[in-house]
Each structure stands twice: as C-alpha cells, then as structure tokens.
Amino acid sequence: MKVLVAVAEVADVEDEFEIDGLAIDEQYLNYDLNEWDDYAVEAGVQLQEAGDDVEVVSVTIGPERADETIRMALAKGVDRAVRVWDENLEATEYLDSETKADVLAAVVEDEQPDLVLTGVQSDDTAFGATGVSLAEEVGFEWAAVVNDLEYEPGSDTASVHRELEGGVEEFTDVELPAVLTIQTGINEPRYASLRGIRQAQSKEIAPKTLDELGLDASVTDSAVSLTELYEPETESDATLFEGSPDEEADQLAELLRDEGVEA
Amino acid sequence: MSDVLAVAEHRRGDLRDVSFELVTAGRDLADAAGGDLHVAVIGGDVDGFAEELNREGVDTIHTISEGEEFNHDVYTQTVEALFDELAPELLLLPNTVNGLDYAPAVANSLSLPLVTDAIDVEYGDELAVTREMYGSKVETVVEVDADRVALTIRPGEWPPAESTGDAEISQFDVSIDESAVRSTVTGFQEVGGGDVDITDADVLVSVGRGIEEEENIALVEALADTLGATLSSSRPIVDNGWLPKNRQVGQSGKVVTPDIYIAIGISGAVQHVAGMKGADTIVAINTDASAPIYDLADYGVVDDLFDVVPALIEAFGGEPPAL
Numbered sequence: 001m002k003v004l005v006a007v008a009e010v011a012d013v014e015d016e017f018e019i020d021g022l023a024i025d026e027q028y029l030n031y032d033l034n035e036w037d038d039y040a041v042e043a044g045v046q047l048q049e050a051g052d053d054v055e056v057v058s059v060t061i062g063p064e065r066a067d068e069t070i071r072m073a074l075a076k077g078v079d080r081a082v083r084v085w086d087e088n089l090e091a092t093e094y095l096d097s098e099t100k101a102d103v104l105a106a107v108v109e110d111e112q113p114d115l116v117l118t119g120v121q122s123d124d125t126a127f128g129a130t131g132v133s134l135a136e137e138v139g140f141e142w143a144a145v146v147n148d149l150e151y152e153p154g155s156d157t158a159s160v161h162r163e164l165e166g167g168v169e170e171f172t173d174v175e176l177p178a179v180l181t182i183q184t185g186i187n188e189p190r191y192a193s194l195r196g197i198r199q200a201q202s203k204e205i206a207p208k209t210l211d212e213l214g215l216d217a218s219v220t221d222s223a224v225s226l227t228e229l230y231e232p233e234t235e236s237d238a239t240l241f242e243g244s245p246d247e248e249a250d251q252l253a254e255l256l257r258d259e260g261v262e263a
Numbered sequence: 264m265s266d267v268l269a270v271a272e273h274r275r276g277d278l279r280d281v282s283f284e285l286v287t288a289g290r291d292l293a294d295a296a297g298g299d300l301h302v303a304v305i306g307g308d309v310d311g312f313a314e315e316l317n318r319e320g321v322d323t324i325h326t327i328s329e330g331e332e333f334n335h336d337v338y339t340q341t342v343e344a345l346f347d348e349l350a351p352e353l354l355l356l357p358n359t360v361n362g363l364d365y366a367p368a369v370a371n372s373l374s375l376p377l378v379t380d381a382i383d384v385e386y387g388d389e390l391a392v393t394r395e396m397y398g399s400k401v402e403t404v405v406e407v408d409a410d411r412v413a414l415t416i417r418p419g420e421w422p423p424a425e426s427t428g429d430a431e432i433s434q435f436d437v438s439i440d441e442s443a444v445r446s447t448v449t450g451f452q453e454v455g456g457g458d459v460d461i462t463d464a465d466v467l468v469s470v471g472r473g474i475e476e477e478e479n480i481a482l483v484e485a486l487a488d489t490l491g492a493t494l495s496s497s498r499p500i501v502d503n504g505w506l507p508k509n510r511q512v513g514q515s516g517k518v519v520t521p522d523i524y525i526a527i528g529i530s531g532a533v534q535h536v537a538g539m540k541g542a543d544t545i546v547a548i549n550t551d552a553s554a555p556i557y558d559l560a561d562y563g564v565v566d567d568l569f570d571v572v573p574a575l576i577e578a579f580g581g582e583p584p585a586l
C-alpha cells in the first residue's frame with residue numbers, strides 16, 4: 001500500500017521583525033518543517049515499519065528552498081518525495097486552501113495512495129482546511145484532528161481518535177481511502193539519524209510543474225486576496241517589572257505575597 | 264436577497280457556546296447585507312435546541328433530525344442540501360474541531376471560497392475578513408471577491424446572542440445518501456484524571472516550550488513547590504511527554520480559573536488562552552515582549568526565565584535546582 005504525507009515548509013517569525021508591504025521582511029523569517037507535519041511524517045513512517053510492503057511518499061508545494069525541509073522527512077524514513085512548483089505558483093500572491101487542495105489532488109491522482117496524512121494546520125497561516133478540502137476534492141473519506149491511529153496496513157478501515165475540545169476524544173472508524181489530519185502528540189517524532197541524513201541525500205525529490213500534473217495555471221486563481229498585513233496594536237496593559245533578573249524577581253515576589261501567596 | 268446561514272454546534276446533549284456567537288455574527292452580517300438570518304441545527308434534540316437558539320435576530324431556524332451526534336458525512340450532505348434550498352450569500356460555521364471537520368468539505372463541494380478562523384468580519388463591497396497569522400504575531404485582512412462565501416468564526420470573538428426572539432421554526436427533510444456515509448462515530452472518552460486536578464488549584468505555575476529541555480522542568484517544579492502552587496503546562500510539554508495530559512491547560516486540555524496564573528515561557532497561542540483567560544491575575548515571564556500572552560497578562564517580566572525563575576525561588580527562601 002501507499003501512504004502519501006503532505007508536508008509544508010513554514011516560516012517562523014523572529015521576536016523583532018519588520019513588515020514590507022504585504023509580507024514580513026525575509027530576513028526575519030526562519031523556515032522549518034511545519035510542526036504538525038512532523039507528527040504526520042512519523043505516523044507514516046510507523047505504518048511503513050509495521051507493514052511489509054508500505055511505501056511512504058511525501059508531497060509539498062514550495063520553491064526549491066523547500067528541498068532542505070523535505071530532506072528532513074526523507075531522513076526520517078520517507079521513501080521519496082514530490083515537490084510541486086512553477087512560475088505560476090511563484091507568481092501567486094495568496095495560495096488559499098482551495099488552490100493547495102487542487103494541486104495536491106492532482107498528485108493524489110498520480111500516486112493513487114490508500115491513505116493521505118497531513119498536519120492539522122500550518123503553523124504560519126493556520127487555515128486548518130487543506131486536508132479536508134483535499135479529501136472532498138478526490139472523493140476520499142477523512143477525519144480531522146486525529147490524535148490516535150490504529151491501522152493494519154492492507155485493511156480497509158482505520159480506527160482513529162479525534163481530539164475535540166475540553167479533553168473529550170471521539171472514536172471514529174474511517175473507510176479507506178482516506179485523508180487524516182494529524183494532531184501533535186499522536187506519537188513521538190523521531191530525530192533524523194546520521195545514517196538517515198546520509199541516505200536522504202540519494203533519495204528522489206521529483207520536481208513537478210502544474211503542467212506536468214495536468215493542471216491549468218487557472219488553478220491558482222482565487223477569490224481570496226490578502227489586502228492588509230500589520231502588527232496588531234498591542235492590547236497589553238500589563239505592568240512590567242524592570243531591572244536585573246534579581247530585581248524583577250523581587251518585585252514579582254512582593255506582588256505574589258500581596259496576592260496572598262505564602263511560601 | 265443576501266441571506267446568511269449559520270450552523271449551530273452541539274455535543275452530548277448541549278449546544279456549544281459558539282452557536283450563540285454565530286447568531287450574533289450572523290445577525291450583524293445579515294443586517295449589513297440586507298438579508299435574513301437562518302440558523303440550522305442538525306441531529307440530537309433538535310426541537311429543544313431550536314427553542315434555545317430562538318434568540319433575537321434569528322429569522323428562521325431549520326431543524327434537521329439526523330442522528331444524535333455530529334457525523335461529518337451527514338452534516339456535509341445536510342448543509343449542502345440546505346444551502347441549495349436557501350441560496351444564502353454567506354455560510355457561517357464554527358471554527359471548532361468539528362467545524363474544521365466539515366467546513367472545508369462543504370466549501371469545496373459547493374465551490375465556495377473559504378476563510379477560516381475569522382476574528383472580525385466587515386461586509387462592504389467585498390467581504391473583508393480579519394485573521395491572525397504567525398502565531399498571532401501579525402493580523403491580516405483578506406478580501407473575498409465572490410457572490411457566495413463560506414466562513415468559520417473563532418469561538419469567543421463575538422458576544423453570544425442573549426434575548427429571546429421570535430424566529431420561525433421549520434423542519435427540513437433531507438434524504439441522506441447512506442453510501443456516502445463512510446465514517447462511523449463509535450464513542451467518546453473523557454481524558455485526564457490522574458493524580459492532580461489543576462482546575463482546583465488557586466495558584467498555577469504553568470510552563471511552556473520556552474523551558475527547552477525535559478531536565479529543566481525541575482526548575483519550574485521547584486518554583487511550584489516553593490510557592491505551594493500546582494504545576495500545569497501548555498500543550499507542547501504534554502506532547503513531548505514531559506508532563507502528563509491532565510496538566511495541559513487550553514482548548515483541548517483543561518479550562519482553569521485560578522487566582523493566580525504564572526505563564527512561564529508560554530507564547531499565549533489562542534488555543535492555550537482559551538483555557539486560562541479566566542484567571543484572576545495573570546503573570547507572564549517571557550523574553551518576547553510582543554508575545555500575545557502580554558495582551559492578557561496583568562504583570563510581566565520580559566526576561567530570560569532561566570535567570571528570573573531561580574531568583575524568584577530564592578526570593579521565597581527556596582533553593583533552585585542545579586541544571
């Protein structure tokens with residue numbers, strides 16, 4: 001069987017940053033594998049280790065720079081990867097979840113996986129919609145916010161736990177083929193071993209254009225556009241203690257004592 | 264006519280708060296668009312729910328008796344059928360775990376542009392939706408250029424509609440295609456329990472990812488011990504297995520209302536804040552002065568926790584552990 005894990009490279013913003021038009025200045029951004037996707041990769045690799053004939057393929061939408069991030073997934077045991085990018089995607093100002101789902105759907109058509117894993121959301125845009133949109137697009141069943149997965153490779157049903165709010169979990173049986181969006185904490189993502197990192201160098205990252213996936217450039221047309229990006233006005237009216245850490249700690253201790261905390 | 268259709272959410276016999284917030288947001292938008300507000304409730308005790316949802320500003324409540332609990336296949340089919348029937352301009356759904364389990368499918372299937380996790384919405388020539396990015400460090404406005412739009416709203420951002428209204432209640436029948444129902448909810452489980460109940464504590468010392476390593480947890484444990492407080496945490500600490508699940512504060516953890524909440528190395532992500540914003544006094548220790556936790560904090564120390572926490576332990580006569 002085949003498991004497709006969709007991964008994204010996301011940007012983390014430094015504490016101090018500047019905005020340039022509708023984006024944050026590149027120098028304040030650090031790129032990394034999306035936190036939720038790290039757990040999805042681990043879930044995929046665990047299935048591969050549990051079954052005899054399970055292939056795990058990663059797919060990402062992103063520029064060449066993203067190869068570095070994909071290598072991390074390959075170093076952790078993913079067999080090969082597909083990276084979709086071209087000048088049309090490059091020129092797209094706002095990749096909404098519909099466009100992402102359409103592009104990923106074309107890769108699903110190509111790869112014919114039995115199971116697709118994605119993260120619950122991307123750390124940067126936090127739309128939380130790509131996985132379920134993709135499922136609908138390709139006619140797969142799905143489950144969102146999965147924090148436990150029981151699946152025997154080859155079987156036609158997966159049993160999952162979905163993490164609802166307030167410490168309640170829902171148990172659901174999902175027919176395959178399916179898309180599952182993976183929540184952090186479902187497993188313990190492994191570190192890439194030195195051996196894994198070396199092996200990843202020789203694994204394939206196949207670049208694909210929209211054209212090669214049989215998609216028209218119009219797939220990037222979107223009704224949604226970004227019109228403003230700004231630092232929210234701070235709503236903070238916190239009293240900040242000042243001085244050296246010792247002085248700050250003394251002031252805080254005084255406050256806590258005033259509030260009735262007694263050591 | 265530019266109507267709005269909002270879909271309520273319930274779980275295990277109770278409407279969730281966000282349902283009433285959807286009414287407020289829906290009414291505002293319906294007013295701006297010059298249309299009616301329709302509210303749908305699917306499954307469970309729909310008649311009882313309809314009575315509760317009959318708040319001021321709701322024009323019509325559609326009850327759909329399909330199942331007891333949320334099943335996304337049933338919800339997806341039902342909302343699509345109702346959308347086809349009413350042809351509203353705006354579809355409003357909650358940005359909850361279940362909302363995100365069907366909103367993208369409905370939007371995709373109906374070819375509606377979707378914007379999730381809205382914290383503010385303005386209806387003008389185009390719909391302008393405010394949302395956050397990069398862990399609340401920036402806000403964005405996205406405009407949607409379409410006749411019909413799907414939107415999910417963040418819980419807690421709109422006041423719940425309170426007073427009783429005089430909505431028309433109408434039963435909507437939908438024939439569910441059972442062959443397209445390919446998932447089955449088999450049960451629920453309450454997680455947690457364990458040694459301590461953080462919801463009982465008067466003082467919580469709460470630790471987040473700023474603590475960096477498992478060994479360093481000893482530092483905040485020592486602070487909690489010194490203060491006679493209870494130790495809690497943000498999610499990554501639990502995900503890493505450094506503290507048990509019953510210590511997690513937040514949307515998917517516990518909602519706590521202590522007298523004092525000391526957030527140490529916690530950024531204040533929306534899902535964390537959902538669990539602790541009701542604390543009386545909130546203290547933050549965080550190196551990043553612009554971390555969203557400071558929007559909530561009453562007091563703050565913008566400094567390195569590895570310097571401040573040992574000094575605080577000493578200020579209370581305790582001895583910080585050697586790290």
Ligand SMILES: Cc1cc2nc3c(=O)[nH]c(=O)nc-3n(C[C@H](O)[C@H](O)[C@H](O)COP(=O)(O)OP(=O)(O)OC[C@H]3O[C@@H](n4cnc5c(N)ncnc54)[C@H](O)[C@@H]3O)c2cc1C
Pocket residue numbers: 120121145360398470471472473474496497498499500511512513514515516517527528529530531532533534535538548549550551554566567568569
């Ligand atoms: C469906 C869903 C449900 C979720 N449920 C929950 C939930 O119940 N509870 C929850 O907490 N999260 C939950 N999350 C996760 C949430 O989105 C955040 O990822 C999480 O809260 C971040 O935890 P954090 O603040 O500890 O880490 P980070 O966001 O990484 O913040 C770490 C902070 O530490 C500060 N820091 C770093 N080093 C130091 C230092 N030396 N001294 C002082 N400060 C320092 C940094 O400035 C930063 O602000 C959920 C997410 C999803 C999608």
